[in-house]
Amino acid sequence: MLFSEYEPTGGRNFSRSGKKILEEENLWAEGTFKEDKLNGKGKKYYFDNGKLEAEGIFKNGELNGKGRKYDFKSSKLEAEGTFEEGELTNDRWNGYDDKGYLVSHGIVKYERGIRFERNYYKGILKSEGTYDGKVFKGKKYYDNGNLEVEGTLENDVLNGKGKEYYYNGMLKSEGTYENGELNGKGKVYHENGKLRSEGTFERDELIKGIIYTNDGRKSQVVDEKGKLDY
Incomplete structure (x- = not known):
């Protein structure tokens, strides 16, 4: 069960900034909302433990732009880069282990609608090719x-x-x-x-x-x- 605390920003698009909070008082999300979903700069928290799940630019509740994702258990940074509908897209991304050390990174590009990616682990190329999901x-x-x-x-x-x-x-x-x-x-x-x-x-x-x-x-x-x- 969720309830919301908003500070209306006005305007014809009815955007509001504020927080969405769990009934148990765990913070669930904060930032700018539109139709009850994060739209714009904000933060999202894991439902089960209230820890930070993601932060950055959101659209319809999903990361869409520059952002970061965090591990559920350790809260360490898990990935960062440019996202589209919650998935890393055209950019270099970084992956971290449970101690917060950078262990992997990758490069994703789109050419004529085809996704090309190259992934590394501890500096060693692990895979390269096209991926359609x-x-x-x-x-x-x-x-x-x-x-x-x-x-x-x-x-x-x-x-x-x-x-x-x-x-x-x-x-x-x-x-x-x-x-x-x-x-x-x-x-x-x-x-x-x-x-x-x-x-x-x-x-x-x-x-x-x-x-x-x-x-x-x-x-x-x-x-x-x-x-x-x-």
């Missing part, structure tokens, strides 16, 4: 800077055409993926770079194709009859 198309990197995956990802796993790499940078697998597993035509490699298997996969299991030894020699043929030695 559901599908990410691009590359992800290990903490040593080597490529980890590239292709189309949904929910942070490969879906569609893509490639996976070992920690040492050698190609691990390539082909068509579904929920992070090879599903369809594909190839898998030994860590030394030699081909390990190729053919048709189902949930990461080769169901039709050829298996190779780690020195590149053909070892087995897999078909509907099972595995047959060469």
